[in-house]
Amino acid sequence: MLLGPDGRPTTAGTGTLPPPEDLLRGYASIVAARRYNEQASALVRQGRLAVYPSSFGQEACQVAAAQVLADGDWLFPTYRDTAAVAARGVDPVEALVLLKGDWHSGYDPYERHVAPLATPLATQLPHAVGVAHAARLRGEPTVVLALCGDGATSEGDFHEALNFAAVFSSPVVFLVQNNRYAISVPLSRQTAAPSLAHKGVGYGVPGEQVDGNDLAALLTVLGGAVARARAGEGPQLVEAHTYRMQAHTNADDATRYRSDEEVAAWVGRDPLTRLEAYLRAEGVLDDERAAAVAAEAEELARHTREGINRDVEPDPEDLFRHVYSRPTPQLEEQRALVRDELARDEAASGANVTTDTRQEALR
Structure with a gap:
C-alpha cells in the first residue's frame, strides 16, 4: 500500500510513488471506467445487453493492467474486464457486443493486442502463456498480462498455465483480482493457502501481493512484474486484494451471501475517492480538471449508449x-x-x- 484509504501516503509500502502524470492519467481512466460500469448496467436494465458483470470497485486493477503494458504487449481479459479492454484502446462499444449477443466478440484482437473476453474461468490463461512462449521463441520483447479472479485459481487451467510458464520461462504476468468471492463462494471455501500469491511457489513462480484499490501501488508492483518478465526473469504472479462492490451480475442477489456492513467497509476503501483525495492534496487535480475528466467520461458513456442501442443488420456472409x-x-x-x-x-x-x-x- 502506497496510498491509504484517506488518500494520504503511507509507509506501509516499500515502493516509490509513481510520477504525478501517471497517477493523473490513471485517475482519468478510473473515472471513465466507473462511468462505463454505470452505463453498461443501465443498458442491461433497458434490455440492450443480456448481462453485465460489473467491475465497480475494481477499476484500479483494470486501469493499472492496461497502463503498465507497452503497445506491443498483450492483454488477456476475463468477462469482468471490459473496463481494462476499453482502457487498452478498444472501442468501448465493441468491448460490450459479446454481452449483447453479437458476433466475433466485437473487436479484432490483433488491432490492440487484446484477446477476446473469456467467460469460462481460467481458459484464457494457457492461451496467454502460449502467446508469451511464442514471443520468446521469436526473440520478441513482448510481455503478456493475463487477468483472472480468485475463483479461477481453483481451476486446472490456472495450474497448468503456471506450470508451463515456469518451465519454459515465459514472459507472462498473472494478475489475480481477489475480490473475495467466486460468485457466492467465499475465499475461505476455495483455498487453504496463506494467500493466492503463495500458489506460485510450488511452480517456481514468484508471487507478490498488492492493495488492489491503490492505483499507485498497482502501477508500481505490476510495472515491476512486467519489467522483470521482459528482462527474461520468467513469469510473475500478482495477487491484488480488491472487492466487487456490486453483484456478480445483474442476475445475482449478493445479499444472499454477504452483509451490507461488509460492503460498506469496502466502500470506505474506494479506489477512486482514495486517488482523488491524494491528487487534490498534492495540487495535481483541481475542480476544473476534475470537471474536464468527468466530461470525457460522460462522452464515453454517450458513445457506448448510442453504439449499443444501434441495431445491426446481420450479414449472412x-x-x-x-x-x-x-x-x-x-x-x-x-x-x-x-x-x-x-x-x-x-x-x-x-x-x-x-x-x-x-x-x-x-x-
Whole structure:
C-alpha cells in the first residue's frame, strides 16, 4: 500500500510513488471506467445487453493492467474486464457486443493486442502463456498480462498455465483480482493457502501481493512484474486484494451471501475517492480538471449508449468469413448454397412486389 484509504501516503509500502502524470492519467481512466460500469448496467436494465458483470470497485486493477503494458504487449481479459479492454484502446462499444449477443466478440484482437473476453474461468490463461512462449521463441520483447479472479485459481487451467510458464520461462504476468468471492463462494471455501500469491511457489513462480484499490501501488508492483518478465526473469504472479462492490451480475442477489456492513467497509476503501483525495492534496487535480475528466467520461458513456442501442443488420456472409483463413472446399460449397438460397428469396420477394403493384393498378 502506497496510498491509504484517506488518500494520504503511507509507509506501509516499500515502493516509490509513481510520477504525478501517471497517477493523473490513471485517475482519468478510473473515472471513465466507473462511468462505463454505470452505463453498461443501465443498458442491461433497458434490455440492450443480456448481462453485465460489473467491475465497480475494481477499476484500479483494470486501469493499472492496461497502463503498465507497452503497445506491443498483450492483454488477456476475463468477462469482468471490459473496463481494462476499453482502457487498452478498444472501442468501448465493441468491448460490450459479446454481452449483447453479437458476433466475433466485437473487436479484432490483433488491432490492440487484446484477446477476446473469456467467460469460462481460467481458459484464457494457457492461451496467454502460449502467446508469451511464442514471443520468446521469436526473440520478441513482448510481455503478456493475463487477468483472472480468485475463483479461477481453483481451476486446472490456472495450474497448468503456471506450470508451463515456469518451465519454459515465459514472459507472462498473472494478475489475480481477489475480490473475495467466486460468485457466492467465499475465499475461505476455495483455498487453504496463506494467500493466492503463495500458489506460485510450488511452480517456481514468484508471487507478490498488492492493495488492489491503490492505483499507485498497482502501477508500481505490476510495472515491476512486467519489467522483470521482459528482462527474461520468467513469469510473475500478482495477487491484488480488491472487492466487487456490486453483484456478480445483474442476475445475482449478493445479499444472499454477504452483509451490507461488509460492503460498506469496502466502500470506505474506494479506489477512486482514495486517488482523488491524494491528487487534490498534492495540487495535481483541481475542480476544473476534475470537471474536464468527468466530461470525457460522460462522452464515453454517450458513445457506448448510442453504439449499443444501434441495431445491426446481420450479414449472412459472416457465417463463412471468419471460420478459416483459407476457406475449405466444403465451406465454399455451403457459402454458394446460402448465396443461391438468398438470391432465390430476393427474386421471389421482388416478383411478389411486382404482382401486388399490378393488382393494385387494376383495381
